Amino acid sequence: MQKRGVVRAQVTVAPNHPGFRKEQPQHPLTDQGISLNELRLHEVVEKQTRTRGSMGRKPRFEPSFLDESYEQCRRLCAEYAKTFYLGTRLMTEERQKAIWAIYVWCRRTDELVDGPNAIHMSSTVLDRWEERLHDIFDGRPYDMLDAALTDTVVNFPLDIKPFQDMVEGMRMDIGKSRYENFRELFLYCYHVAGTVGVMSVPVMGIAPESRLSAQNIYSAALYLGIGNQLTNILRDVGEE
Template sequence: MPELRRAFWAISVWCRRTDELVDGPNATYTTPKDLERWEKRLNDIFEGRPCDVYDVALSDTASKYPIHIQPFKDMIEGMKLDLTKSRYENFDELYLYCYHVAGTVGLMSVPVIGIAPKSKASIESVYNAALALGIANQLTNILRDVGEE
């Protein structure tokens, strides 16, 4: 279990660092170019060229588990939306935003969690459930924020 915890920690740290680019104390200084550099750094991580100890943790996780880079890239796309858009015209737009910033976390997690060998669930249904959970969490966060404001 310690290896599993380390893998989740590595994914969580990367997600937190990515979110901090647009929601952290220096977010007002973040530009689309910064996010392009962050995506290049992500590519380096997945190609075994980490930049710092946090990158090393994710690179190690990527080498041990069949995680795919696409959900990580999709999350960066969500952060780009955060830089330019604050209102969504309809639920489809909001759903897409929620996919990018939270549904992706579910997709990142499934390869680490795995599927029980005796499970009758299809891989597709497991990924769909993980995606739905991430989107539901984001919608809940948005609703909580609306209540506070």
């Protein structure tokens, strides 16, 4: 069995490169786009460019329990995100597990408002889900699937804010059905999909020889998520 330990996410910038700077110009998707500045993600990027996990104290899990936790995440990803799952198979074993754990948490979050029990959705339910999120980051998982994300937080420098922002996107889903302009829609797409890009960068890593700053790479990941969500919306419009 492979020895477990802290995985270096290689989220670094090239030597002598200016790297992440708050004063760097932003590159919004359009003139109506929203920048990292406005989303208050600078601190998140700084935290997630560390080489160690976010959690100071590693929870104790039985190896067999943790293996089964990740295996359940793998099965769910393989069943519900077949193309995405195939892409994860190109990663190292530890990165695969981390991405599966993030995927499953995001799927479970989305199902709160779009799943079979969505009729019971309320702000109280989302409040409780966010409390569970804090428990995960504090090393107190509620169930086996939560345990996989708790272990991922140990191994990779994930910040809680993108996860909280996704929960906020679910609040937007139950509280608002129309968006008056593209800027409002853009913000919604960030919360429900752009956040996934921000979560994923520490796991996928940035090549040490990259000439791009961490800020630009995070922007690209964020906009990829937003672009995918806009595509999903257009597809749904076409189908309906």
